[in-house]
Amino acid sequence: MDTSSVTAEGSACISERQNSILTTGKSKSSIHCADDSLAGSVSQRACVFCGARVVLNPVTDAAHLVHGPIGCATYTWDIRGSLSSGSEMYRNSFSTDMKERDVVFGGEKKLATCIDEIMGKYNPPAIFVYSTCVSGMIGDDIIAVCKAASERHATDIIPVESSGFLSGNKVVGYRAAAIALMQLIKPREGDTVKKTWKLNFLGEYNLGGEKWVVERYLREIGIEINVAFTGDSTVAALKQAPGAYLNLVQCTGSMHWVAMSLEQEFGTPYLDVNFFGAANTAESLRKIAQFYGDAGMIRRTEALIEHEQARIQPVLQKYRKKLAGKRAAIYVGGAFKAVAIIRQLKELGMEIVLTGTQTGKKEEYDNLSTLLDPGTIIIDDANPAELEKFLLEKNVDVMAGGVKERVLAYKLGIGFVDHNHDRKDGLAGFDGAVRFAREVYVTTCTPVWSQLKATGRRG
Numbered sequence: 001m002d003t004s005s006v007t008a009e010g011s012a013c014i015s016e017r018q019n020s021i022l023t024t025g026k027s028k029s030s031i032h033c034a035d036d037s038l039a040g041s042v043s044q045r046a047c048v049f050c051g052a053r054v055v056l057n058p059v060t061d062a063a064h065l066v067h068g069p070i071g072c073a074t075y076t077w078d079i080r081g082s083l084s085s086g087s088e089m090y091r092n093s094f095s096t097d098m099k100e101r102d103v104v105f106g107g108e109k110k111l112a113t114c115i116d117e118i119m120g121k122y123n124p125p126a127i128f129v130y131s132t133c134v135s136g137m138i139g140d141d142i143i144a145v146c147k148a149a150s151e152r153h154a155t156d157i158i159p160v161e162s163s164g165f166l167s168g169n170k171v172v173g174y175r176a177a178a179i180a181l182m183q184l185i186k187p188r189e190g191d192t193v194k195k196t197w198k199l200n201f202l203g204e205y206n207l208g209g210e211k212w213v214v215e216r217y218l219r220e221i222g223i224e225i226n227v228a229f230t231g232d233s234t235v236a237a238l239k240q241a242p243g244a245y246l247n248l249v250q251c252t253g254s255m256h257w258v259a260m261s262l263e264q265e266f267g268t269p270y271l272d273v274n275f276f277g278a279a280n281t282a283e284s285l286r287k288i289a290q291f292y293g294d295a296g297m298i299r300r301t302e303a304l305i306e307h308e309q310a311r312i313q314p315v316l317q318k319y320r321k322k323l324a325g326k327r328a329a330i331y332v333g334g335a336f337k338a339v340a341i342i343r344q345l346k347e348l349g350m351e352i353v354l355t356g357t358q359t360g361k362k363e364e365y366d367n368l369s370t371l372l373d374p375g376t377i378i379i380d381d382a383n384p385a386e387l388e389k390f391l392l393e394k395n396v397d398v399m400a401g402g403v404k405e406r407v408l409a410y411k412l413g414i415g416f417v418d419h420n421h422d423r424k425d426g427l428a429g430f431d432g433a434v435r436f437a438r439e440v441y442v443t444t445c446t447p448v449w450s451q452l453k454a455t456g457r458r459g
């Protein structure tokens with residue numbers, strides 16, 4: 001691998017990565033994305049198993065059993081800041097704790113014993129069994145073990161084929177989780193699913209209670225949520241998913257495939273929505289009301305938006321005065337979140353100088369480019385060296401990102417806003433927009449950064 005610095009338009013630290021970085025207004029070709037990470041590049045992405053676990057872990061009454069060495073189980077119950085209104089089963093973490101002996105002789109017996117133990121002690125309505133690199137590599141047949149255990153216990157023991165090595169792209173883990181969900185909700189012989197006017201809310205994980213915020217808006221305009229995938233969901237509620245009138249999709253990366261599968265199998269249409277930021281929230285509510293086409297609902301939606309905007313805009317205006325002209329960078333997991341943050345920061349009068357995602361698709365990057373000013377760096381599947389380079393080059397004041405970007409930003413003396421899946425504060429809806437603006441203001445305008453600059457220690 002040629003690691004010499006290249007001065008081409010992409011300016012990557014590793015030459016093989018130049019097509020994964022572009023500058024708006026300059027680049028003629030499309031960004032290279034939706035592919036495996038380049039070996040040795042030290043991607044900011046997590047593994048396939050992590051991708052599957054972030055999608056499934058919020059199912060509150062299911063048990064989550066990681067079939068692998070104990071190290072994999074560090075991606076554990078707090079991988080999402082999802083809240084529950086009922087069961088706390090999901091806040092346990094189970095692992096088969098594979099050892100050398102299991103690698104040599106196979107881990108299937110141990111897995112079956114663990115399943116029996118969980119059923120004996122907790123009797124959950126479902127267990128998700130995740131394969132990891134080690135169990136996948138030695139060829140443990142988790143599908144067969146889960147099938148036998150399902151029959152033994154007459155309950156849903158669902159295999160999740162999420163061995164970390166399956167791909168260098170976490171999206172493969174999202175798909176493994178989606179397949180597991182479709183297996184769980186597929187009606188069995190004799191099951192009845194009642195058709196309703198309710199909607200399912202896909203790609204909503206109830207971080208800090210965000211699902212409850214949207215639920216309140218929807219209830220106010222006259223719609224009930226059937227079940228969210230997967231925030232604050234239960235196994236029984238998920239099995240009623242085919243009865244919904246409409247599916248909303250928020251986190252597109254993790255849930256578009258599920259939405260398409262639900263449309264194919266049960267004829268349920270879907271709409272993309274985004275409840276991060278005041279403008280996005282208003283747009284999404286209008287879209288939903290228009291879909292139902294009920295005049296009373298459309299009227300109630302407009303009244304809700306008018307009331308909420310009148311309440312929050314004066315507060316946002318105060319932050320706008322402090323933040324206008326500050327330079328921001330965004331690096332997040334999925335493109336839907338990047339779009340939401342771009343809009344919010346722009347509404348605060350800020351300049352976006354760098355944007356990137358771990359798992360964006362070509363059409364999502366095309367959409368992102370239309371929202372950005374010429375000269376903005378767009379980067380797919382970044383590594384820390386690239387982020388550091390552009391954060392310094394672009395003289396960034398604040399970065400919005402996830403857990404791995406936080407350290408980098410602070411190390412460089414840059415403000416940081418957490419928009420990760422393990423965050424505990426809700427940022428959705430109108431009040432979420434105010435909370436986000438406050439967080440951006442506090443971290444950007446804290447005097448600590450000017451102190452660091454004065455002592456020459458910034459960057």
Ligand code: SF4
Nearest residue numbers: 047049072132133164
């Ligand atoms: S599945 Fe593989 S890559 Fe993921 S945590 Fe386990 S060992 Fe690491």
